[in-house]
Amino acid sequence: MDSHVVSDSGRATERYLEALKTIITASAYDESAWRVIETAPLHSAQGFGGRLRLGLKNAVVRAFARRGIVLCKARRFSAEARELGRDWPMIGFTMTGKKRLDNTRLAVETVLRENVPGDLMETGVWRGGSVMFMKALLDLHGDRTRTVWCADSFEGLPPPVDDADGDDLSELGYVKVSLEAVKGNFARLGLLDERVKFLKGWFSDTLPTAPVERIALLRLDGDLYSSTMDALTNLYHKVSPGGFVIVDDYQQWPACKRAVDEFRATQGITEPLHFVDQDAVYWRRATI
Numbered sequence: 001m002d003s004h005v006v007s008d009s010g011r012a013t014e015r016y017l018e019a020l021k022t023i024i025t026a027s028a029y030d031e032s033a034w035r036v037i038e039t040a041p042l043h044s045a046q047g048f049g050g051r052l053r054l055g056l057k058n059a060v061v062r063a064f065a066r067r068g069i070v071l072c073k074a075r076r077f078s079a080e081a082r083e084l085g086r087d088w089p090m091i092g093f094t095m096t097g098k099k100r101l102d103n104t105r106l107a108v109e110t111v112l113r114e115n116v117p118g119d120l121m122e123t124g125v126w127r128g129g130s131v132m133f134m135k136a137l138l139d140l141h142g143d144r145t146r147t148v149w150c151a152d153s154f155e156g157l158p159p160p161v162d163d164a165d166g167d168d169l170s171e172l173g174y175v176k177v178s179l180e181a182v183k184g185n186f187a188r189l190g191l192l193d194e195r196v197k198f199l200k201g202w203f204s205d206t207l208p209t210a211p212v213e214r215i216a217l218l219r220l221d222g223d224l225y226s227s228t229m230d231a232l233t234n235l236y237h238k239v240s241p242g243g244f245v246i247v248d249d250y251q252q253w254p255a256c257k258r259a260v261d262e263f264r265a266t267q268g269i270t271e272p273l274h275f276v277d278q279d280a281v282y283w284r285r286a287t288i
């Protein structure tokens with residue numbers, strides 16, 4: 001009878017986590033594949049004709065916005081794209097996709113099972129989906145000791161420091177999500193409490209003095225070379241032996257890859273990289 005009870009609760013756990021991933025990735029809604037049409041800086045257009053068309057488009061978008069109307073481009077929902085975090089959902093709490101949430105689960109459950117000491121942290125949280133999932137896993141497994149740290153400007157990406165830093169997304173409204181909005185997202189799913197902490201500001205300002213002592217899971221998702229390097233130089237020494245370092249952008253953002261490869265080379269880090277999907281990688285700090 002006991003095994004019956006255990007397997008029923010195991011099934012309920014799996015269903016809860018599947019439902020949570022569906023909510024966090026907005027996979028239940030076809031409209032989540034739509035794209036909000038935003039204004040863009042004129043210098044991003046090519047030639048006089050391009051700038052003229054973009055100027056007109058910006059004027060139309062702003063005119064509708066003044067009347068409280070948001071323009072969207074309808075796109076077909078693809079379950080595969082959402083599984084792999086290949087599209088940026090219009091609604092939903094993460095752009096990473098279900099497979100990377102599964103990887104986050106693997107990391108959280110491994111550090112809990114193996115008692116790897118430390119908190120869980122993400123640098124670059126956007127709407128909060130990945131950190132919300134970390135917190136849900138801690139709650140589910142009855143952990144009351146670890147904190148989930150959420151580091152972000154909560155106003156989007158900084159401009160790249162130079163041409164080699166990565167693409168300039170600093171004017172993209174889609175990636176600007178306020179601290180209040182992220183706290184609200186946690187609260188809506190019943191995940192906000194004193195064990196979720198927020199570090200608001202540019203990584204170069206917040207991470208050197210971050211009041212985080214030990215880290216069991218460090219998830220990097222800041223896209224740029226500088227954002228990735230700031231996180232590694234200020235936080236890597238706090239990662240416990242056996243702890244996980246997940247890099248969301250390693251395979252798609254050459255500047256991020258360069259930061260990780262340089263850091264690993266200069267620090268003599270030889271722990272193997274594991275590939276999660278077409279974007280992310282992780283490694284575990286060696287236990288000595």
Ligand SMILES: C[S@@+](CC[C@H](N)C(=O)[O-])C[C@H]1O[C@@H](n2cnc3c(N)ncnc32)[C@H](O)[C@@H]1O
Binds near residue numbers: 129131227
């Ligand atoms: C790709 S999004 C993160 C996606 C998120 N992890 C998820 O689960 O969907 C990148 C985030 O990093 C933040 N970011 C990038 N560089 C930063 C920096 N140097 N300082 C502070 N925030 C930064 C941006 O504000 C943005 O929210």
